Amino acid sequence: MKILISGFDPFGGENINPAYEAIKLLPDSVRGAEIVKMEMPTVFHLTAEVLEEKVREVDPDVILCIGQAGGRCGLTPERVAINVDDARIPDNNQQQPIDEKIKKDGPAAYFSSLPIKAMVEKMREANVPSSVSNSAGTFVCNHIMYQVLYMIDKNFQGKTGGFIHCPFIPEQVIDKPNQPSMSLADIVKGLKAGIEAIIERDGQEDIKEMGGAIH
Amino acid sequence: MKILISGFDPFGGENINPAYEAIKLLPDSVRGAEIVKMEMPTVFHLTAEVLEEKVREVDPDVILCIGQAGGRCGLTPERVAINVDDARIPDNNQQQPIDEKIKKDGPAAYFSSLPIKAMVEKMREANVPSSVSNSAGTFVCNHIMYQVLYMIDKNFQGKTGGFIHCPFIPEQVIDKPNQPSMSLADIVKGLKAGIEAIIERDGQEDIKEMGGAIH
Amino acid sequence: MKILISGFDPFGGENINPAYEAIKLLPDSVRGAEIVKMEMPTVFHLTAEVLEEKVREVDPDVILCIGQAGGRCGLTPERVAINVDDARIPDNNQQQPIDEKIKKDGPAAYFSSLPIKAMVEKMREANVPSSVSNSAGTFVCNHIMYQVLYMIDKNFQGKTGGFIHCPFIPEQVIDKPNQPSMSLADIVKGLKAGIEAIIERDGQEDIKEMGGAIH
């Protein structure tokens, strides 16, 4: 099994992106699966081109993207990506689309094809706070998750894909009062646990564990 | 123009649901549009049956559903409904589905067909805190929004539909420390402003106003 | 009985201060007690001079100061004022003291001499969210509460005094995402309930109701 794990570069005024920092610290192999790592630009559409090129080169079984969600307390596998870009801040190429479809011929949304409930369970067993998220936002994180699932749907049937958001790391919140963070070591541990869940559930349905939100 | 506005009954241990309390206080006519009011049960699937019956009876142009989102600070028109029930608490019939599709033959999601950005703008002009929400959760609120848009898609082409979440009202948070609330009068004022936006934008696209979320 | 109720003018970039807006809407008499209203400047030390002059003129039995605590969800009678100015932002005279004693010859702190638990109870009975606060901060609100209790201690024995923080009102949070607010009508209702509690408990100890904080 081969897993392509991709993290964004820094955006929104940050000097680092904990997503890619964590990816760099992952082992090259987890339970026999090969881990291929890459950094993506935080730029609408360009990020998908860069990623698709890598997918063609590497031919992974799983495409797992990681992004930063400042303000969250735990790792959050995303349930769904929606077909809209609505940027609150400019991306790293100064684009700021408002209510534009990501793919004119795409469906309204794609559900993650990763076992998000099993991933959350495994992360928690590793003592890493985690929960399912029901919105990846409307910025580049949601964009790449949608693009990955779209490219799988159109061109790479058989592969699976999804997205995990991770919190700020402590050094990012030194000057941000009352902002939660998670140590880089715990993010790495949690991502590794999530990857293990993906490997374990390969070919099976996700587990049926409560993980919804009332609103 | 005829607008059917529907609010849930109380759930989750609450004695009242501010959604329906607010609806009862709306005028019967807004800018010449007729307002038809109803209460829906907080019960998966049954709520859609009850609503669809009313739609057939009333034949509204717009179907607007209202629900409670305890913990939110403002009125939040919902952008999207997703095809999944994942209940954190039982509904009012003791059903608690986990990761079940709402409609086997439905798409992953439906976007609101109401002008959510214009609604937010109008609510703010009325001095009622408001913002777009990118997730209606995975409980009965998301369920009915999905069902409404599904029934429009399948059986009532030409109608429009959507959902607005409203905060707790003050009397609900007396015993809940540090929970935001909004006065019933302001919820009513905000819903009225939202309805006005729906009427004003009738037949046009939504305005292009920033309203996304980074994550 | 005569109650002097004093509210700050706007500060921190706000155009209004809900504290004084609410005071203006209070009746001139509550349960037979005369209500005398005034506005105070949000300026360290000057605010105490202005208030003390009014106290000498009016000779009230009770001195109740009201200020804005943006971000809080309910009305919060303050338990204690501490002998320090530590300003995160400049006051309205561009003063920004860091860790300076308010009164060189004053004690470390004064407890409110108002019945804060009874006030909270009465506010809740009026359906206004309320709780005891254990810190009035270190800005001008804490400053005037300390000054009032110091001037009573030194020069006006027999009078009682204290402070209530109130939330933003809705129009202040239109452009502040995820900030709680309370309607001006509810702030007025809650202040009136608090004043009633002060009148009812006159000459008695406060009620023994749980209202502490773990940390």
Add this chain to the structure above:
Amino acid sequence: MKILISGFDPFGGENINPAYEAIKLLPDSVRGAEIVKMEMPTVFHLTAEVLEEKVREVDPDVILCIGQAGGRCGLTPERVAINVDDARIPDNNQQQPIDEKIKKDGPAAYFSSLPIKAMVEKMREANVPSSVSNSAGTFVCNHIMYQVLYMIDKNFQGKTGGFIHCPFIPEQVIDKPNQPSMSLADIVKGLKAGIEAIIERDGQEDIKEMGGAIH
């Protein structure tokens, strides 16, 4: 220099208290200062008796108490302790005092005699999120901080004392949605940095750094 560092045992339904877990991992010597460690019971008054006995035995220069503040995002040196017990939950001996003075003959409050601003600065330099707290609550944490400063005032003039609150650690929030945490390693690193600041500022005033709160 000798520093007695004391942490509470678990309370409030928790199996561990990160305060004492972190203390156990501190070195026995920091910059030449001897570190003496102890666990205190989370019991009103008894905890002070246990601590005072240890102070008589060890004769430390500094008494630093550490407690858990679930919900906080960073380490928070406390500025002030107030003379009141007002328990929201029972202590570990089932005592739940409401609005009782800690010491009948004590002042309303004591300010920390530790250099809290320098401690925060040093913690931040070590990349550990930290800020001054203006309220230690009204439970056993505030109680012991008050007791320490009272016993220094009455019986141990020349010693200094204070309190630091620390967040939950990740394993404590696995089942608590949306609760921030801090890794045990970072708590240890932050406490060590705080101790270094205490040693460095020995005999001097605290630094003048902004660290107040508006309310």
